[in-house]
Amino acid sequence: xxxxxxxxxxxxxxxxxVLVLAFYVVLPKYQQFQGLLTEIGKKEAEFQGKNxxxxxxxxxxxxxxxxxxxxxxxxxxxxxxxSIAPLVDFLYQKGLESGIIVRRISVSKSSSVGVxxxxxxxxxxxxxxxxxxxxxxxxxxxxxxxxxxEGDNFSFSVTPPSSTSFMTExxxxxxxxxxxxxx
Amino acid sequence: MDLSILYQLKNKKVWWLDTVFYFFIALLLATIFCFLxxxxxxxxxxxxxxxxxxxxxxxxxxxxKELEKQVAVYQRKIDNFATLLTNHKIxxxxxxxxxxxxxxxxxxNTFSLSSQxxxxxxxxxAESTTALTRQVxxxxxxxxxxxxxxxxxxxxETGRIKFSLTLAINPDIFFQATPEVLPGGIIDTTSPxxxxxxxxxxx
Numbered sequence: 001x002x003x004x005x006x007x008x009x010x011x012x013x014x015x016x017x018v019l020v021l022a023f024y025v026v027l028p029k030y031q032q033f034q035g036l037l038t039e040i041g042k043k044e045a046e047f048q049g050k051n052x053x054x055x056x057x058x059x060x061x062x063x064x065x066x067x068x069x070x071x072x073x074x075x076x077x078x079x080x081x082x083s084i085a086p087l088v089d090f091l092y093q094k095g096l097e098s099g100i101i102v103r104r105i106s107v108s109k110s111s112s113v114g115v116x117x118x119x120x121x122x123x124x125x126x127x128x129x130x131x132x133x134x135x136x137x138x139x140x141x142x143x144x145x146x147x148x149x150e151g152d153n154f155s156f157s158v159t160p161p162s163s164t165s166f167m168t169e170x171x172x173x174x175x176x177x178x179x180x181x182x183x
Numbered sequence: 184m185d186l187s188i189l190y191q192l193k194n195k196k197v198w199w200l201d202t203v204f205y206f207f208i209a210l211l212l213a214t215i216f217c218f219l220x221x222x223x224x225x226x227x228x229x230x231x232x233x234x235x236x237x238x239x240x241x242x243x244x245x246x247x248k249e250l251e252k253q254v255a256v257y258q259r260k261i262d263n264f265a266t267l268l269t270n271h272k273i274x275x276x277x278x279x280x281x282x283x284x285x286x287x288x289x290x291x292n293t294f295s296l297s298s299q300x301x302x303x304x305x306x307x308x309a310e311s312t313t314a315l316t317r318q319v320x321x322x323x324x325x326x327x328x329x330x331x332x333x334x335x336x337x338x339x340e341t342g343r344i345k346f347s348l349t350l351a352i353n354p355d356i357f358f359q360a361t362p363e364v365l366p367g368g369i370i371d372t373t374s375p376x377x378x379x380x381x382x383x384x385x386x
Contacts, residue, residue, distance in 0.1 A: 007200050011203050018207060018210045021214045021218070026218050026221065033221050033224055033228070036232065043232060044235060046239060047239050054243065057254050061254050071260075077264055078260060078263060078267065136278055143274075143275060148268070148271060151272065151275075151298065153295075155294060155296065156295075157306075181267055
């Protein structure tokens with residue numbers, strides 16, 4: 001059997017087959033290969049980034065643990081919950097230490113400090129009775145307290161000596177409003 | 184499609200036809216080889232991708248995520264604390280300033296400080312008009328007092344000068360470690376916090 005290949009036709013068919021294979025099979029595979037290469041690059045970058053991030057997180061946590069005392073102070077200054085009872089107790093105690101009488105404490109509603117923070121502030125109106133040096137001591141003790149207490153407004157009046165009363169008042173009512181912060 | 188040229192070529196012996204034919208066979212083989220290479224490489228890459236996905240998923244362990252959460256909480260707390268501390272006002276600075284700049288012959292009987300509005304409402308008495316004028320000029324010269332608003336005065340039955348005024352204060356005073364003492368010229372001032380001042384009816 002003499003099988004002769006028709007070379008011109010075979011060449012033409014080969015050309016068509018090669019073109020079809022190149023454009024419809026090999027080229028898509030090449031594109032898929034390129035796409036995967038890019039994807040692997042991204043994934044590797046993500047892996048490296050995440051790895052570095054968690055290494056950083058772990059070292060940051062270890063470093064934070066070295067400052068536990070400072071962190072406790074921050075927790076005290078800015079507690080997770082506004083507890084009125086210890087705060088009122090603190091104010092009465094500071095009043096006693098400063099030599100000023102805390103006559104009344106009223107707590108107004110707490111509100112958020114800002115839009116992008118979850119810190120809340122609560123205002124307290126305090127009615128005091130005492131002398132100026134005692135007030136200064138009381139305010140200074142609030143300013144220096146581990147809890148962040150903001151002295152907002154305060155006012156006091158003294159009745160001047162008159163023809164009926166020659167004595168100067170050494171103690172007088174003082175109204176003070178403060179702010180405290182919590183989460 | 185005109186295929187007559189192919190039939191003409193079939194009958195003729197053209198020297199380059201074999202070369203072209205074998206070239207296309209080689210090209211076909213090369214194309215198949217390329218396909219196989221890409222197929223193999225793709226399967227390898229897919230495996231690499233799978234491995235990477237598994238590695239990425241394994242990075243954040245429960246313990247690491249817990250640490251991350253704790254660090255984030257502390258970071259937020261530290262940031263908030265720093266902001267609050269930066270804005271923490273020290274109102275006693277204002278009282279210290281008044282102790283420094285109040286003349287011994289001027290007394291205040293009403294004092295109302297608003298740290299939010301940075302203003303102080305004052306009412307008091309001065310020994311004389313000269314004392315009041317001098318006190319007002321001292322207020323005017325203080326770097327911590329921006330403006331004197333609504334000054335009113337009248338002579339009291341005792342002969343002293345009653346006055347009231349509002350001071351717009353420079354908010355910087357709330358953040359100073361120690362308030363700046365007024366420069367020179369008030370050598371004879373007595374702090375109202377001294378016993379002499381308290382025996383009078385200032386504060």
